[in-house]
Amino acid sequence: MTALKDIPMTDIEAQARACRDAAQVVAGLDSDARRALLLAMAQALEVNAGLILAGNARDLAAARGKGVGSAMLDRLALDPPRLFAMAEAVREVAGLPDPVGQVTRDDVRPNGIRVQKVRVPLGVIAMIYEARPNVTAEAAALCLKAGNGVILRGGSEAIHSNTAIAQALAGALKANGVPPAAVTVLTDLRREAMLELLQLHELIDLAIPRGGEGLIRFVAEHARVPVIKHYKGVCHLFVDASADLGKAIDLLVDGKCSRPAACNSLETLLVHRDVAEAFLPRVAQALGERGVELRADAAAQPLLPGSTAATDADYAAEFLDLVLAVRVVDDLDAAIAHIRRYTSDHTEVIATEDAGHAERFVNALRSAVVMVNASSRFSDGGQLGLGSEIGISTTRLHAYGPMGLEALTVERFVVRGEGQTRK
Helix, strand or coil: CCCHHHCCCCHHHHHHHHHHHHHHHHHHCCHHHHHHHHHHHHHHHHHCHHHHHHHHHHHHHHHHHCCCCHHHHHHHCCCHHHHHHHHHHHHHHHCCCCCCCCEEEEEECCCCCEEEEEEEECCEEEEEECCCHHHHHHHHHHHHHCCCEEEEECCHHHHHHHHHHHHHHHHHHHHCCCCHHHEEECCCCCHHHHHHHHHCCCCCCEEEEECCHHHHHHHHHHCCCCECCCCCCCEEEEECCCCCHHHHHHHHHHHHHCCCCCCCCEEEEEEEHHHHHHHHHHHHHHHHCCCCEEEECCCCHHHCCCCEECCHHHHCCCCCCCEEEEEEECCHHHHHHHHHHHCCCCEEEEECCCHHHHHHHHHHCCCCEEEECCCHHHCCCCCCCCCCCCEEECCCCCCCEEECHHHHEEEEEEEECCCCCCC
16 A cells, blocks of 8 residues: 555645745744844835736736736736835735734633633635735735745736746745745646645645635635635615715715725615605715616615616625615615625625614624624725735634734633643
8 A cells, every 4th residue: 555655746735835834934933023024025026026017017918918808907907006005015014913922811720720812823824816916915914924824826817927926025035034935826727726725624724715706616615624705795785764864875975986896895775765765866866976877676766767677686796886786675674684685794884873773783684794884895904903904704714804914813722830630
């Protein structure tokens, strides 16, 4: 019989093992050393701007040749301001409070043993994402700040950009005594290679997919490692009977129009029947001026000139565009029932001046973020005080909602005694 140790490693497995070894080095650095490492990484991005922009130019040329749409091209494109903003984002991560070593519980048991819970790195994180080169640098910074190694599997559209970024970061890692494998950018982008990566449960501690629903479902369905994910953002705004309608319009316009392609943008508006006649014509004017297509139920359509009839599928849709589904509901309970049926567990908002209704709304829904009289666009790690964000989780594991540095660590017990035994 062939021993397991005699089975040759594949290239993907070898890279994952090298990353795991390098992660041990990162975990052994103290806070000051990891901060210095990230500052060196930021500087390396700036020093190698020419290399990175040249790689990005190759990616853009290839994408244009394939007829890629303008939205994808914009996500892919780097220019000097975006590149230097990427470097600045790494510096911001360097300056964030270090979660590693934080003591979250500290007490002495009756038998005299001291019990602490302490944050430690997860280990190796696999990031699987699409055409956003900035994710390569920012995810590397977040994972290393939290004492982890990271394997980055970007989209084929950004392969030259990502490879150039990895090359720049490798120099900073070496100069700070860290093996470059701590930030491993995969260049084998075959689906079979991704499948192999997702099977390596002994080497990878967590997978975080970011991108379209199809990619995320593929990762979730095939992984043998834990996956933190959100499939889509079907975010709701409910305008209660007591709502300040001026505030509600502001919440709606910001939530729908400020960045419609974001996962925290509003996709469905629910309006209490008692304020529908006063509120919906204002909605039609405010959103009509901004080019928003409205798809409404039978009660809302007469109050929304130019709207079309909504289908059941519209209420489950993540439009990621200037499209909004609208429904009139009888009361708070009906709004909650609608959201429970169609929610993606991302973000829900209530506009109300009734404190009791606000509490019922918050307590009745299980979404990762629930807001009272605040825009859904605040559902973001930076806006919620987490610093940079590595993703958003609607998976109820150790992290739920926007994920900052703490989500890249776990808590373990450290117990100190003086020879106590259990008798």
